[in-house]
Every structure is written in structure tokens, then in C-alpha cells.
Amino acid sequence: MQRIRPFGYHEPSTLREAAELLLAYRENARILAGGTDLLVLMRRLKVANAVLINIKRIPGLEGVTRHDDGRVEIGALTTVNILESLPHPGCAVLRAASRVLGTRSVRNRATIGGNVGRASPASDLSSPLITLNAEACVYGPLGERLVPMSRLFLGPGRPDLGVGELITGFRIPAQPEARGWYLKAGRTCGSDCAQAGVAVQLHLDGYHIREARVSLTAVGPTPLPAPQTEAVLRGALAGPEVFAQAALVAADEARPLTDFRASADYRRVLIKTLTVAALTTAYTGECTCSHQA
Amino acid sequence: MSVIGKSITRVDGVDRVTGRLQYAVDTVLPRMLHAAVVRSTKAHARIQRVDVSGARAMPGVHAVITGQDVPCLIGGMIADQPFLATDKVRFVGEPVVAVAAETELQAQMAADRVIVEYEDLPAVFDMEEALAPGAPLVHEQPSSYRRIAKCQAHDGSNLCHLHEFTTGAEGVERAFAQAERVFEDTFAVPAVSHTAMEPFAAVAVCNPVSGEYTIWAATDAPHRRLSEIAAALGIGSEKIRIIVTAMGGGFGGRGAAIAEMLAVALAKFTDGRPVKVVFSREEVLAASQTRVAAKLTVRTAVTTDGRILARAADMLWDNGAYTSKSPEVAARGGMTVVGPYRVPNISIRSRLVYTNKQPSGAFRGFGTTQTSYACEVHMERIAVELGLDPLEFRLKNGYVEGDSHFCGQRLTGVGLAESLKRAAASVGWGRQKPVVGPGKRYGRGIACMIKGTNTPTVSSCIVRLVADGRLHVLTSSVEIGAGQKTVMSQFAAEASGVTIESVRVSQPDTSVTPFDFGCTSSRSTFHMGNAIRLACEDMRARLFVTAASVFGLPAEGFDLTDSVLSHASGLTLGLREALKKMGARGFEFMGQGTYTPAGSPLLKRDPGNTADDSIFWLFVTHAAEVEVDMETGRVRVLHIAAAHDLGRAINPLNCIQQIEGSVVMGSSLALLEELKLDRGRVCNDSLLDYKISSSEDMPERIDPIIIESDNPEAPWGAKGVGEPAAAATAPAIANAVHAACGVWLRDMPFTPERVLAAIMAQATPEKTVDGHRSS
Numbered sequence A: 001m002q003r004i005r006p007f008g009y010h011e012p013s014t015l016r017e018a019a020e021l022l023l024a025y026r027e028n029a030r031i032l033a034g035g036t037d038l039l040v041l042m043r044r045l046k047v048a049n050a051v052l053i054n055i056k057r058i059p060g061l062e063g064v065t066r067h068d069d070g071r072v073e074i075g076a077l078t079t080v081n082i083l084e085s086l087p088h089p090g091c092a093v094l095r096a097a098s099r100v101l102g103t104r105s106v107r108n109r110a111t112i113g114g115n116v117g118r119a120s121p122a123s124d125l126s127s128p129l130i131t132l133n134a135e136a137c138v139y140g141p142l143g144e145r146l147v148p149m150s151r152l153f154l155g156p157g158r159p160d161l162g163v164g165e166l167i168t169g170f171r172i173p174a175q176p177e178a179r180g181w182y183l184k185a186g187r188t189c190g191s192d193c194a195q196a197g198v199a200v201q202l203h204l205d206g207y208h209i210r211e212a213r214v215s216l217t218a219v220g221p222t223p224l225p226a227p228q229t230e231a232v233l234r235g236a237l238a239g240p241e242v243f244a245q246a247a248l249v250a251a252d253e254a255r256p257l258t259d260f261r262a263s264a265d266y267r268r269v270l271i272k273t274l275t276v277a278a279l280t281t282a283y284t285g286e287c288t289c290s291h292q293a
Numbered sequence B: 001m002s003v004i005g006k007s008i009t010r011v012d013g014v015d016r017v018t019g020r021l022q023y024a025v026d027t028v029l030p031r032m033l034h035a036a037v038v039r040s041t042k043a044h045a046r047i048q049r050v051d052v053s054g055a056r057a058m059p060g061v062h063a064v065i066t067g068q069d070v071p072c073l074i075g076g077m078i079a080d081q082p083f084l085a086t087d088k089v090r091f092v093g094e095p096v097v098a099v100a101a102e103t104e105l106q107a108q109m110a111a112d113r114v115i116v117e118y119e120d121l122p123a124v125f126d127m128e129e130a131l132a133p134g135a136p137l138v139h140e141q142p143s144s145y146r147r148i149a150k151c152q153a154h155d156g157s158n159l160c161h162l163h164e165f166t167t168g169a170e171g172v173e174r175a176f177a178q179a180e181r182v183f184e185d186t187f188a189v190p191a192v193s194h195t196a197m198e199p200f201a202a203v204a205v206c207n208p209v210s211g212e213y214t215i216w217a218a219t220d221a222p223h224r225r226l227s228e229i230a231a232a233l234g235i236g237s238e239k240i241r242i243i244v245t246a247m248g249g250g251f252g253g254r255g256a257a258i259a260e261m262l263a264v265a266l267a268k269f270t271d272g273r274p275v276k277v278v279f280s281r282e283e284v285l286a287a288s289q290t291r292v293a294a295k296l297t298v299r300t301a302v303t304t305d306g307r308i309l310a311r312a313a314d315m316l317w318d319n320g321a322y323t324s325k326s327p328e329v330a331a332r333g334g335m336t337v338v339g340p341y342r343v344p345n346i347s348i349r350s351r352l353v354y355t356n357k358q359p360s361g362a363f364r365g366f367g368t369t370q371t372s373y374a375c376e377v378h379m380e381r382i383a384v385e386l387g388l389d390p391l392e393f394r395l396k397n398g399y400v401e402g403d404s405h406f407c408g409q410r411l412t413g414v415g416l417a418e419s420l421k422r423a424a425a426s427v428g429w430g431r432q433k434p435v436v437g438p439g440k441r442y443g444r445g446i447a448c449m450i451k452g453t454n455t456p457t458v459s460s461c462i463v464r465l466v467a468d469g470r471l472h473v474l475t476s477s478v479e480i481g482a483g484q485k486t487v488m489s490q491f492a493a494e495a496s497g498v499t500i501e502s503v504r505v506s507q508p509d510t511s512v513t514p515f516d517f518g519c520t521s522s523r524s525t526f527h528m529g530n531a532i533r534l535a536c537e538d539m540r541a542r543l544f545v546t547a548a549s550v551f552g553l554p555a556e557g558f559d560l561t562d563s564v565l566s567h568a569s570g571l572t573l574g575l576r577e578a579l580k581k582m583g584a585r586g587f588e589f590m591g592q593g594t595y596t597p598a599g600s601p602l603l604k605r606d607p608g609n610t611a612d613d614s615i616f617w618l619f620v621t622h623a624a625e626v627e628v629d630m631e632t633g634r635v636r637v638l639h640i641a642a643a644h645d646l647g648r649a650i651n652p653l654n655c656i657q658q659i660e661g662s663v664v665m666g667s668s669l670a671l672l673e674e675l676k677l678d679r680g681r682v683c684n685d686s687l688l689d690y691k692i693s694s695s696e697d698m699p700e701r702i703d704p705i706i707i708e709s710d711n712p713e714a715p716w717g718a719k720g721v722g723e724p725a726a727a728a729t730a731p732a733i734a735n736a737v738h739a740a741c742g743v744w745l746r747d748m749p750f751t752p753e754r755v756l757a758a759i760m761a762q763a764t765p766e767k768t769v770d771g772h773r774s775s
Ligand SMILES: Cc1cc2nc3c(=O)[nH]c(=O)nc-3n(C[C@H](O)[C@H](O)[C@H](O)COP(=O)(O)OP(=O)(O)OC[C@H]3O[C@@H](n4cnc5c(N)ncnc54)[C@H](O)[C@@H]3O)c2cc1C
Pocket: A030, A031, A032, A033, A034, A035, A036, A037, A038, A039, A040, A076, A080, A100, A101, A102, A103, A106, A109, A110, A111, A112, A113, A114, A115, A116, A117, A118, A119, A122, A123, A124, A125, A165, A166, A167, A168, A191, A192, A193, A194
């Protein structure tokens, strides 16, 4: 039986305390949020000196706030089930992604901070946040800073966080007249990590796409912004032709690897179909089903 | 009131769903120690040094043992597996060192301190490469192993077992030479995990004075496991007792001493303290046993009007590094590649090959999930290419009552044709295809199969009618979760004449419950049912003799029904009251029954025919409706109609549950399941990556269809239902996919990626699709 080896454990009650602990334990320190990712990993970790810093006792890191001007702030400890019914217009892409993340029991514990913080290319919430032009609020020994989501990831498992830093939340600018959607494909129709996923956010001007944001999941070393795909969409008349064209570019823009979950070629196929479907759903309106492609 | 044919609620159902059942993992004994296992990180390597000093020095540690401490080899057919690796390791995950400590964590921490140094040896993973001359040998000298007579050793080769059968080489050759058409296909079936919900677990204690072992484990054949362990340890079988715990799923996976072996090894070194071994899911997936991966080449000679003239099969089966039941899977299981068809000329070669991989063994269906897939997709292709309706083609060649099986047995109770017709009707065979969404294609497919049972085997049973009117059934039939206890209760109530509420069916305990071959091969209902019947008749005879003398009436007129004792003369008495009158000081009536089909007139007449006969044959047809997404290759199973000839349904609800469960398992095998290996290492050793069907992947509709047929030796007509179900689903789905989009799927599982690749590889999809079928 593989057991979790002994580990250290702390429950800081302020951000400052958390930052100090992170600084003190450095590479051995691990932030514990919902634990749905970390605790699974811990069983395979053969080191005996991990130190968990549970941030759930720090007040003020939870919940969704909408400002009058349409900006939305989401605390890092907000659980995914809350995001599933996010009432804010313009945030459909995040809602959709939340609904297809894991199983209900996972969604009830998993946090948005943990999903982004693990910096997995397959994290379902990162691409949607990128398409919403969100910024991560980072707290650390040197104070606070804002990092655009599109620049938060250095590589698989490597968020651009310095020693002692943690994510406290996300800021999403107002999204007037925007429509978005997220779709992913897994090996099963039930819960699975994405073989590929597509987040789209269309800013419309009547039938015209004024601005488009597209980001791809699980087809690159990080959640992958897709500027060339966006360029195809930007300024175009929304409709099947441009969506199909964008899908081809997205499949091309993806940088997938082959592993036992899917081949690179197949991931490109998925990106193509998912892009068309996500754009179509985004444009024609949110559907209530959580069906994957 | 008869309880046969009634959907009696499961007798263990409430305990199961309220969490009261004690599984092997729940076993807690006083002073119990916990184990951790150091496993090989190499596929094939010589062990140069094992340093356990660091582990021994860790807190809470009681025993750290290596292969030197237990120089024993285990295996029911070929004893080639060490409890712990000695001079070399033969697969990634093989146990090398075992630790027993006060807590699981202490055991794990100590195991982390073990140092093993290896010298890599060239390894073999591919069956064909393993058989090539000069290939590295997994076992240097197989002939040195203890083995059953059937399994010949092949020194100097990785051939573990060879099984050949022919109705006559000349006839086969002539048939192929003269046939109007010959078809050949090769299929690949991967290793999969049984994925039982409960991981492997066992607790063992060794009495330091007597040297006797007691083992608590969920095993599907406690008496057979006992002999395997006794033979391995070189001790008398009286020195081992296996107490069977509740089982969290079997599916054939509990047909070897997997956790038991490690618990027993450690128990010898803990001064009488019990040791518990629990596998993690990673260990279950990567270091226990798998379904036998297979590569099956099937060749058939036919007339253009669709009469089968000959079938030849050349099959490779992947044994992995050590031998469990795979020789028998390759041999007896392999014969089912002929399918449920009249074939005059047959030639079969089955080769089981040693490779540096996790061992393989029994898996629900015992070879038929591999062979039925190959046989039925191949049959479909023949029908399609000959322009015949696949259903008609199967009906034309399929067995009917009284046909002769190639083993020389005359077949009785053949529900094949009815199963084919009813399954086909249920999916609207021959009707127009329904309209499906854009980019989707719809198809129907059908597949049937035949499965026998290991014959002859033995089941014994003792019943005790005790003073309070209860009937205790002492049986070693294991409740593997399929409802065995309930069905045994129904048999016992019916045969004895007590109410079903009065029946208690024991948990198997080899020191108490009599011999049974095991809960394998779909055999328990049939064999133990007969043993219970015989035991109850025996008990009734004794009861009536005593009643005759106590009540002064002739013994012949007595009857016991619904726990009421009556006599033709008019006497009626409640059973309990009657028993009180019969023995004021307390006593009981016992009966014993032993059933074996050996010598049954239903079996083959010609002992010279080496093909296995079977006391009953099960016939199954599954028909599928699927929708294929032409863009992504994803196959959605809309409907499976599953028609099972099971003799008689003793408990219809139980049968329906078995059928539904196995359709889910069958479609999961078809669409998702595969252990992915990278140079012998299992990459997907977690349930994140070893995918089984989730509720959303299951067929949208399942129609279980119970077909009844007559087998004169079956207890109340019941044959069995456990195994064959999972085998027909995959070929039905593959054939439906072909009907939908014209591609043949010769590799399982049918992942979207694989289906799409087949669609893309197909040169002119439109033509093939519309050309050939009405359904
Ligand atoms: C059955 C199952 C299914 C899953 N399915 C999916 C899925 O479909 N899609 C998907 O994306 N994920 C999935 N996951 C992975 C995981 O559950 C999610 O990614 C989840 O959002 C992680 O959040 P958490 O709060 O549980 O993170 P934790 O496990 O607590 O932490 C995850 C990582 O992020 C770091 N971290 C946590 N909080 C912060 C912070 N505030 N600042 C910086 N770093 C932080 C941690 O140190 C750790 O390295 C699944 C997991 C399971 C067990």
C-alpha cells in the first residue's frame, strides 16, 4: 500500500504569515487549498519533508464580488461549484468550464486558486480566465502584484510565482456584449482531464466580431492563448464560415504532444471540432447541457 | 410456495448497502501488523544486492523479508512464481522485499529505506519477439518447475504453453484448398484490469507452535487456493485454513493467491502476530493480474452461399512473467474461437508466451472476451463480403438442439437461435435506419457466442436442520457479489421444504465448509445447486425416518413444505414443533450432497477427442445500436439488447442485474479499457488514467432478454449467467460501427482516436457504407 509519507502542516491566519511560512520552507512548502490535486499527488511523493500550508483559515479569500462597473473579483478559495452558477453576464466561458471540471464531489472542494496554481496545461479554468483578460492577484513578501493570466505560466507545473508568493484571487474586467463558451473532450463522457479544450470569448458588435479571445487547454506546455485564431475572428462577420476557418487555424496553432492520453494528431482534430462547437455555442447562446464534444 | 423463479431480494443486500459486510480490507485482529512491499522498478534484471538494514532499524518494524527467506514457488498450473523475487526480477512491480510493522505508515517508511541494486537484462514485451529464436529468456529452465501434466515445459523458449487441436489436418487443408472463399483477419485484444471495487487484501497469521496458517481473504476458490499455498510452502493442507471474507467484486481477478501470498510470507516471521496486506489501486493495476492480452488470427473457408467449411485459428496469448490460469485460458478458452457454429473442419493453435510483464490470468469469460470478439467481427466481415444478412448467416450456421459439438458432445438445451432472433428484433434489425444528427452515422450490429464450463468439477455441501427449524447450508460457494447466497438460499428452501427465511448460507471456511471447485466458470449455480439439492434430499430422508418412528406413521407419507411437516394420514405440524417432539434434548438432521458431472450421459462419448466437453453450454447474443461521430470518432452506444440462454432464471432480477452489469462491463472493455505499457511499465496505473465506463458512458438503453432452455441435469433448469455476458458486447458494438461507417475494428478498445484513424484510412467511405446492408 502506498501511503502519504509524514509531512509538516501549518494553518496561517493571515496572508503575511502564509508568505513567511512559504519563504521559510521554500521548495518543501506546498499550498493546500481544496487539496483535490495535492493530496492525490502526495501519495506518489516519496519525500518525507513536505510541509503543507493550509490557506483556508485566512479570511477574505473566498467569494465572488461584482462591482457596479461590471468588473468581477473572484477569491482564490472560491470553490468550483460556486462558479458553476456564476450569475454574471459575460462569464459564460467560466461557468461552462466549471461545469465540466471533475465530478460533483471534486467541484465541491476544488478551488479556482488551486486549479490555476497547479499550472497544469490541462487545468480547465485557466484558459477561460485568459479569454476573460483576467489578472491573477499575487501576494508575497514584497507585497501585492497583478499578473495577466496569459503571462502567469512558465511551463507545466510552473506558475510565475516567486518564493513566498501565492494567488489571492482573480480580477475580471467588465465584459459588455461578450459571449463565450468552453468545451473540452476527455476519454470518457464522464469526468476526465481534458485531452483538449477550447475557451472562446467573442465581443460582438451586432453581427460583427469586434474582438475575440481564444485559449486552448492541454495542447501545449501551458494553457495556450491562440492569437492567430483570434486574428481570423477579429473584425469578421460571425457565422459558420469564419468559425470553420478559425478552427483550422486553432488546430494549427495548438502545440500538442503525444502521450498515452491522446496523440498529438488526435488532439489537433479535437481542437478543430471543439473550436467550431465552442464558437457556435458562444454565438448562438448558452446551452444548459454540460455535454462535452 | 415455490421460491424458484422468484426475484427474492438479496439475502446480503441490506448488509452490503449499509456497510456492515466485512471485506478483507476490514479485517482487524488483535496485535495485527501491517505490510508494505518493495516492488521491482525493472522489467527484467538480476538482483545484485538487497540491503534491508536501514529498513530493519526503522521504528515499529517487526519483519523485513526477501526472497531468500521464503524460497517457495507458487502456481496452480505451473509453480513458477516466487513469493518474493530471488535472483532476478521479471516484471515491473514484482515484489522484492516485504515489511511488516505496527502501522501502515511505519511499514511504508521502512520500505522506502530498502536498497535494491539491479543489473539490467534484455527484456521481452512483444509476444512475437519473445518467440523469436535467440530472444532473452524470461525463465531459464521452465522444466524445473512443479506443474500439472497438461502443461508441458518448453525449455530454451518463452513458449509457456502450447495447445493444439484439429479435427484432422488433411480435412482442414482440403477444405481451405477447395473452398469458394477464404477469409482471414487478425485481432488484438489488450490486457485489462478487473477493476474490482475492493483492492486485493489478505490477513494471515501463523501459529508459531503448530506452524499452522489462518488466512482471511476474499478468494473465489478457497479450497483450491489452500492447495496451491500448501504445495508452495511444502506443508500439509491441514496446516492451512482460509476464511473467506465478503468480496468487493471478483470478475476472475481473485483466482490466484495475490495478496495472500505476501501475507503468508510475512506471517512466518512475526512470532504469531497477524499481518495484513492491502494493495493500493496502483498495485492492483500494475502488479496483480490482468486479462490475457491476445493476438488472434482467424481463417475461415466458406461457400459463397455462406456455409462454413473450415475454421483455422492461430492465437498468441500473453502470459506475462508468471503463470496463473492463462494456460487454461489459452487452451479451453481458445477453443471458443470457433463460435457457436457447426464447423466440420477445425484447426486451432494456441500459444501462451512468457513476457516481462505483469502476470495475466482468469477474467470474466475465461478467454471468450478475446475469442468472441475475433470470431464475431470476422463472421460479420464474411457475411458482409458474401452479401448475406449477418443475422441470417449466423442462424444458418449456428448450433441447434441436437447438433454435435466438435468435442463430440450432442448439444442439449440450445437457445442460440432464439437469442439471435430476439436480440435482433429488439434493435429493429432489418428496419430502416433512424435519422441522426449532422456528422453522425447510425449502425446496428449483432454478435453471439458460446461458453462452456470447466468439466468435470466437484461441489459438495452439507445442510443442517437444527432444532429451531433453521436450515444451515455449509457451502464453500463464494458470494462474489453476483447473488450466490440468495440463489443458494432459494435452492435450499425449495429442496428442503423450509421457508426461505429459515435458510442460512455460510461464509466459506475451509476448515468447516466442504470442498467446492470455486466460484468460477459460471459453475456455482449449476454445480452447487445440484449439491444442495442432493444434500437436502438426504436430510429429508433422515428427517422422515425419525418422524416415522416418533409419530408411528410410515416414512413414505411424509412431506415438508414451507416449514410444515405433514403426512398423508392427515398429520400437520409446524416444523419447529415437530422437531421439539422428535428430540426433547436437542439434536439436528444433517444431509450431505456431492455433485460432479463426471460420467453424465450428457457429456461426450468419445474420450479420444481431446476437445473439452461441458456439462452445459451457454449461448448469448448481443445486438447493438450505435452512433458514430464522423469528426471525432467517438462511438455512442445507444442500445444493447442482451439475450442470454441461461437455462432457467432461478432469480430473474438477479439474472437481469448480471446481464446489465456485464453489458456495462462489456461496453467499457469495448470502448475504453486498456493497460498502457511503456517498456513493461504500466503508464495508466491510476483510475484517473485507467478508464472504465462512467455512468455517462454506459449504453443509453439495455434490454436484458432471458432465454430459457432445457438441460436435464440442471438444478431446476438453471445453467449459469455470470461470465459470457461481457464477451458479446464488444463485437456487437464493432459490427454496429461497421454498419454505421464501414470500418472494421480489429483492435480493442474502440477509442475515438482509433475509430477516427480507421475512418480516415478508409479510401472511399461512402461506397462501402451504402453498398452492403439492409440494417
Ligand atoms: C477525480 C478528480 C477529477 C478532476 N478533474 C479535473 C478536471 O476535469 N479539470 C481540472 O482542471 N482539474 C481536475 N482535477 C484536478 C483538481 O481537482 C483541480 O485542478 C482543482 O481545481 C484543484 O484545486 P484545489 O483547491 O483542490 O487545489 P489543491 O490540491 O489544494 O492545490 C493544487 C496545487 O495548486 C497550488 N495552489 C493551491 N492554491 C494556490 C494559491 N492560492 N496560490 C498558488 N498556488 C496554489 C497547490 O500548492 C498545489 O500545487 C481533478 C481532480 C480529481 C481528484
